Amino acid sequence: MGVISEKIVEVISKYTGLSPMWFMIMVGLTIISYKIVSGMFVAVNDYKAVEKMKEIFEEDMRREVVELGQLTEEQLKEYDGSDPKKPLLMAIKGNIYDVSRGRIFYGPGGSYAMFAGRDATRALALMSFDPQDLTANTDGLSESELDVLQDWELKFQEKYPKVGVLGGQPQLQEEVVETKKAV
Ligand code: HEM
Known part of the structure; x- marks a missing residue:
């Protein structure tokens, strides 16, 4: 030793x-x-x-699917999953879907969380994770990219309820409530 x-x-x-x-x-x-x-x-x-x-x-x-009418991009962002009490929403071609049942994909920490609360039209068409492609803008997309987009749209239409549309000026809170009541 x-x-x-x-x-x-x-x-x-x-x-x-x-x-x-x-x-x-x-x-x-x-x-x-x-x-x-x-x-x-x-x-x-x-x-x-x-x-x-x-x-x-x-x-x-438990939560009932609520028709939200027209939302602005800013309003849509409130449904990105950061508030677990709110449904998870995502838009394709300006149509807003309630993707709550896909929380595993779109909820915080999910592989596709970046799409939640956004219009992911361009990102899906291009199969891109670039945040710049989180837009409804389809300018310059090729035929095949538009085909890819069409497939995604069909998938969302089949799987998730449509709850509103994107666009317009920000609505007053009362108007949003009215829309909810009307449906
Ligand atoms: C490495 C490449 C990728 C792999 C291995 C992959 C794999 C998967 C798998 C296994 C699922 C689950 C399918 C199911 O059970 O319904 C899925 C879903 C999904 N993928 Fe991908 N993925 C890839 C790339 C992408 C890209 C580039 C995008 C778009 C930019 C994308 C968007 C999506 C979306 C939106 C869903 C969820 C669809 C739903 O809500 O049901 N994926 N992916």
């Missing part, structure tokens, strides 16, 4: 009263206990996160 190891063994037995073997066993047990206990905390956090997600999904199922 080298001088350094001998010194370490000497220090260990002087301060802990343990032989090197027992010292290693105690260190090992401490590490294992720490892993188990911290593992339990991670599990609790995961559990809480799952419960929270479950609540949000249940709220989505």
Whole structure:
């Protein structure tokens, strides 16, 4: 044994009263206990996160689909999932769909969360994640890109209820409420 190891063994037995073997066993047990206990905390956090997600999904199922009439781009942004009490909305070609049942895709943290609260027409046509393509502008799109867009539109029409249209001037809050009541 080298001088350094001998010194370490000497220090260990002087301060802990343990032989090197027992010292290693105690260190090992401490590490294992720490892993188990911290593992339990991670599990609790995961559990809480799952419960929270479950609540949000249940709220989505309970909430009635509300016709919102005409919304401005600014108003649409309020439905981007940051408020879990509100439905998730997304627009294609100016038509707004309630995509709440696709929260796994469009909710916060979802692969396509960037589309929530936006008109994703150009992004879908181009299969692009560039934020600049989050627009209803179809200028300069090719035939095949317009075909891709058409496929997406059909998919959304089949899967999600249409709840409004984009455009116009910002509506007064009362007018929006009126529209809701009327439907
Ligand atoms: C690496 C490439 C990609 C892969 C592997 C991929 C994979 C997937 C998968 C597995 C789904 C779920 C399908 C389902 O169960 O209905 C999905 C959905 C979707 N993908 Fe992709 N994707 C890719 C690229 C893209 C791109 C570039 C876009 C658009 C810019 C896009 C837009 C979407 C949308 C909007 C949905 C959700 C459709 C819905 O609401 O049901 N994906 N993708």
